[in-house]
Amino acid sequence: xxxxxxxxxxxxxxxxxxxxxxxxxxxxxxxxxxxxxxxxxxxxxxxxxxxxxxxxxxxxxxxxxxxxxxxxxxxxxxxxxxxxxxxxxxxxxxxxxxxxxxxxxxxxxxxxxxxxxxxxxxxxxxxxxxxxxxxxxxxxxxxxxxxxxxxxxxxxxxxxxxxxxxxxxxxxxxxxxxxxxxxxxxxxxxxxxxxxxxxxxxxxxxxxxxxxxxxxxxxxxxxxxxxxxxxxxxxxxxxxxxxxxxxxxxxxxxxxxxxxxxxxxxxxxxxxxxxxxxxxxxxxxxxxxxxxxxxxxxxxxxxxxxxxxxxxxxxxxxxxxxxxxxxxxxxxxxxxxxxxxxxxxxxxxxxxxxxxxxxxxxxxxxxxxxxxxxxxxxxxxxxxxxxxxxxxxxxxxxxxxxxxxxxxxxxxxxxxxxxxxxxxxxxxxxxxxxxxxxxxxxxxxxxxxxxxxxxxxxxxxxxxxxxxxxxxxxxxxxxxxxxxxxxxxxxxxxxxxxxxxxxxxxxxxxxxxxxxxxxxxxxxxxxxxxxxxxxxxxxxxxx
Amino acid sequence: xxxxxxxxxxxxxxxxxxxxxxxxxxxxxxxxxxxxxxxxxxxxxxxxxxxxxxxxxxxxxxxxxxxxxxxxxxxxxxxxxxxxxxxxxxxxxxxxxxxxxxxxxxxxxxxxxxxxxxxxxxxxxxxxxxxxxxxxxxxxxxxxxxxxxxxxxxxxxxxxxxxxxxxxxxxxxxxxxxxxxxxxxxxxxxxxxxxxxxxxxxxxxxxxxxxxxxxxxxxxxxxxxxxxxxxxxxxxxxxxxxxxxxxxxxxxxxxxxxxxxxxxxxxxxxxxxxxxxxxxxxxxxxxxxxxxxxxxxxxxxxxxxxxxxxxxxxxxxxxxxxxxxxxxxxxxxxxxxxxxxxxxxxxxxxxxxxxxxxxxxxxxxxxxxxxxxxxxxxxxxxxxxxxxxxxxxxxxxxxxxxxxxxxxxxxxxxxxxxxxxxxxxxxxxxxxx
Ligand SMILES: Cc1cc2nc3c(=O)[nH]c(=O)nc-3n(C[C@H](O)[C@H](O)[C@H](O)COP(=O)(O)OP(=O)(O)OC[C@H]3O[C@@H](n4cnc5c(N)ncnc54)[C@H](O)[C@@H]3O)c2cc1C
Numbered sequence: 001x002x003x004x005x006x007x008x009x010x011x012x013x014x015x016x017x018x019x020x021x022x023x024x025x026x027x028x029x030x031x032x033x034x035x036x037x038x039x040x041x042x043x044x045x046x047x048x049x050x051x052x053x054x055x056x057x058x059x060x061x062x063x064x065x066x067x068x069x070x071x072x073x074x075x076x077x078x079x080x081x082x083x084x085x086x087x088x089x090x091x092x093x094x095x096x097x098x099x100x101x102x103x104x105x106x107x108x109x110x111x112x113x114x115x116x117x118x119x120x121x122x123x124x125x126x127x128x129x130x131x132x133x134x135x136x137x138x139x140x141x142x143x144x145x146x147x148x149x150x151x152x153x154x155x156x157x158x159x160x161x162x163x164x165x166x167x168x169x170x171x172x173x174x175x176x177x178x179x180x181x182x183x184x185x186x187x188x189x190x191x192x193x194x195x196x197x198x199x200x201x202x203x204x205x206x207x208x209x210x211x212x213x214x215x216x217x218x219x220x221x222x223x224x225x226x227x228x229x230x231x232x233x234x235x236x237x238x239x240x241x242x243x244x245x246x247x248x249x250x251x252x253x254x255x256x257x258x259x260x261x262x263x264x265x266x267x268x269x270x271x272x273x274x275x276x277x278x279x280x281x282x283x284x285x286x287x288x289x290x291x292x293x294x295x296x297x298x299x300x301x302x303x304x305x306x307x308x309x310x311x312x313x314x315x316x317x318x319x320x321x322x323x324x325x326x327x328x329x330x331x332x333x334x335x336x337x338x339x340x341x342x343x344x345x346x347x348x349x350x351x352x353x354x355x356x357x358x359x360x361x362x363x364x365x366x367x368x369x370x371x372x373x374x375x376x377x378x379x380x381x382x383x384x385x386x387x388x389x390x391x392x393x394x395x396x397x398x399x400x401x402x403x404x405x406x407x408x409x410x411x412x413x414x415x416x417x418x419x420x421x422x423x424x425x426x427x428x429x430x431x432x433x434x435x436x437x438x439x440x441x442x443x444x445x446x447x448x449x450x451x452x453x454x455x456x457x458x459x460x461x462x463x464x465x466x467x468x469x470x471x472x473x474x475x476x477x478x479x480x481x482x483x484x485x486x487x488x489x490x491x492x493x494x495x496x497x498x499x500x501x502x503x504x505x506x507x508x509x510x511x512x513x514x515x516x517x518x519x520x521x522x523x524x525x526x527x528x529x530x531x532x533x534x535x536x537x538x539x540x541x542x543x
Numbered sequence: 544x545x546x547x548x549x550x551x552x553x554x555x556x557x558x559x560x561x562x563x564x565x566x567x568x569x570x571x572x573x574x575x576x577x578x579x580x581x582x583x584x585x586x587x588x589x590x591x592x593x594x595x596x597x598x599x600x601x602x603x604x605x606x607x608x609x610x611x612x613x614x615x616x617x618x619x620x621x622x623x624x625x626x627x628x629x630x631x632x633x634x635x636x637x638x639x640x641x642x643x644x645x646x647x648x649x650x651x652x653x654x655x656x657x658x659x660x661x662x663x664x665x666x667x668x669x670x671x672x673x674x675x676x677x678x679x680x681x682x683x684x685x686x687x688x689x690x691x692x693x694x695x696x697x698x699x700x701x702x703x704x705x706x707x708x709x710x711x712x713x714x715x716x717x718x719x720x721x722x723x724x725x726x727x728x729x730x731x732x733x734x735x736x737x738x739x740x741x742x743x744x745x746x747x748x749x750x751x752x753x754x755x756x757x758x759x760x761x762x763x764x765x766x767x768x769x770x771x772x773x774x775x776x777x778x779x780x781x782x783x784x785x786x787x788x789x790x791x792x793x794x795x796x797x798x799x800x801x802x803x804x805x806x807x808x809x810x811x812x813x814x815x816x817x818x819x820x821x822x823x824x825x826x827x828x829x830x831x832x833x834x835x836x837x838x839x840x841x842x843x844x845x846x847x848x849x850x851x852x853x854x855x856x857x858x859x860x861x862x863x864x865x866x867x868x869x870x871x872x873x874x875x876x877x878x879x880x881x882x883x884x885x886x887x888x889x890x891x892x893x894x895x896x897x898x899x900x901x902x903x904x905x906x907x908x909x910x911x912x913x914x915x916x917x918x919x920x921x922x923x924x925x926x927x928x929x930x931x932x933x934x935x936x937x938x939x940x941x942x943x944x945x946x947x948x949x950x951x952x953x954x955x956x957x958x959x960x961x962x963x964x965x966x967x968x969x970x971x972x973x974x975x976x
Contacts, residue, residue, distance in 0.1 A: 126606075234568055234601070235567065235568070235600070235601040236601070236604070239604060239605065239606065259601045259602065296561075296565075299561070299565070299568075300565075300568060301568035301569070395604070395607065396602055396603075396604045396607070397602050397603065397604055397607050397609070397610035398610070399602060400599055400602035400603075400610045400611050401610030401611070404610060404611050404612055404613060407587075407588075407613075409587070409590035409591075409594060409613065410587065410590075412594075415572065415593070415594065415598055416572065416598065416601070418598075418602070448601070449568075449570065449571075449572065449601075450571065450572040453571075453572060454572055496568055496569050496571070496629070499569075499571050499629065500571045500572070503571050503572075503573060
């Protein structure tokens, strides 16, 4: 069996894991990260896209609010290219309690979240599609953040400082020697082989999967998976993050992310972070709640629906509470369970990933008996896709402006998201892409209204040209991606998106005969589809 | 209650108007508009209606300067709207995006001056028409054209019309023999008839009177379309409001508005309200009661009220181009139907999507070559048919095709007026001699 030796092994390539590996690398540790799929394949790539100001927690969870605003300021500074400075509103709709506004203001004051009340006419001038029945509006420094780009950027920073990032490496089992974890047994999905990674210390940053990982070393960590469902409308009906001003609940935030507006989310316990359903009631609830904020919401085209799973940690043992906040949890299994060489970091927010990484690596230093100061709060994260362009906040018009400047109209592969041939080629040849879905996370192909209808075959052709796989391999790559797009369309097939899917279906199944092309139907790199939703039996169903 | 076509409809149900940008949601990316677009077909500078319309629309931000410039190469022909299977208002999205560029001050000064000049035919007419003899010589001299290019980037070969000796409205006011009748219509002459081609207006009045109508020619302004196409929305809205002000009382008294300029009538009917998002009750009333003249005549024909007896034969074979701005009315081909009534007249209809001129588009030096390339097949067609004159409803198209092919153009209403026995003027008079 192949083996890899390193000082610190990080499990999980989400925001937390990549944050930890970058911090480790910057502090000069030899380190490796294993991720069972692509970076941001987990919750990080399925989140709501909100750079929290802390406003959401100002009343309910002040500690989390403070963490958010501290990190909000830092992230804007260190990764501006991943953040759009949309600003945020908290609005009191006719369904909410007017008086909550005052509690909200007070909460923001107490937690140092900047907040000002603005007039309704002013609000409507900025966001004309908001409900004119809104009675109060507060402005906070929320933002919109691209977690794909952020994760890639942070990982690239780690690599630049010597870290090893291993994609499509799934941890099968932690390697335990006596009361010490000494590494992990991994499976390389691409090469189809087992690899043993040995390390002095293992950091478990597997999000909602953290319990499963720990379990393989007979350490019990009770992480429940809390599913949240989100729906993207096909364009930016709002350009500001809009939160309902009330206690946090389901479907109360609309976030403008890149070209879309996302309504979210729900919070439902599911038995398995990988296998869950998107329920029809969730879709209905999102539509209904969104319309309270933007009354025309029902007329918009819904582009896609997806779910992510929150890692909800519940302590069952007497914990080492030193670094435990209500927002995220650091478990030192040596003090907690008597198992050395093993740390778990879980919970938290995307917004607080850097702080989570910092406390984790502080603990690593302590464990490995060295003192090295953290520098991530002052290290600007470069944009791996655009050298030298990383210092400005992202904005919506940027891609269009780039394409216009280069007159690259004829070079568009994904027309909806304006991804050019050069973008796609760069992602295929320079990046770590193993599937078209990985290319999507890098350059947003297939994420627009047609959901891959016109770009999938183009990307597959470029893929084939550049990577020179067998025809069968290219065919299955194409099929995997079509399946992946289909996955998020099923829950929202009505109106224009239904028409679109019918056209896409004709393109792929009738014109290109995609499901009968030679090669396997699907590969192990393909998507895990959502489970079927709970079927509701109507009273009249059997009449 | 039966309603006569010539009586205005006053009990319209006000419709609920969403901003045209919201229609981008219906785009299924099928590319039908791209294959039909006459501009994309000839230049790489215009990426196509889908790209600049629903696609780029998702990247435009109300608070930011518009990051796109290629949208300015749309010539506004509206072929995309017509072919779109899902009802995206592509041309309007483009028009509004262009206005955003203009408003955010991204148009260089010289171009801005030029656009503001050529988009004001009313102003040009008011200044130029009284000086017609001098203005015509000056504007058509190589010297004048050289300076127009040098100072204002106006294409030296673009087809400039000639000012008429007399304004149409003056002629209309001075007529002792005007018909008085209980059946009244309001005639919207537009700038071209008023300042350049009074004969078209005269023919329209003759045809309407021959059918027993009293023709009212109220004071009126430019419809504002040239300003709309140049993104100068505030000025366009001022014109539109003024036209509503001038016309609406007639509508409320029961008169419909009839026009010979297809793009003016389209502007009153649809373009101004949609582009400007201007949907006041009066604007909607005007929209519902404005007709292209042949649309109006076809309604009369269907009701058995059009004079069709005793039409003079016209043994001619003529090329006819139904302009894109006419097809955009979505009426079929009313002019063709009316011309078919004239004995011995053979009309050969062009299949070309657009002549390329796009109102003021073809007057711009940077767009002139595109105009020529778009119109190429139409120019060839007109020359192949090789009639002594050719026919088209829209003035800038007439001027453009005539300038390139050397074939003089008439408005179809002139043919009907001549068939009714009225004395023609201009190119038709030459032919009928
Ligand atoms: C619906 C929803 C909306 C949210 N919205 C926001 C928001 O708007 N703003 C915000 O700040 N936060 C938001 N959050 C919270 C935030 O997304 C998460 O806290 C954060 O992304 C968690 O990152 P992570 O790296 O800890 O976990 P993950 O991103 O899940 O990373 C864990 C990784 O471990 C990998 N892994 C699992 N098992 C193995 C194995 N055996 N071997 C190797 N790798 C493995 C997984 O593939 C995964 O990539 C949201 C959460 C949810 C659920």
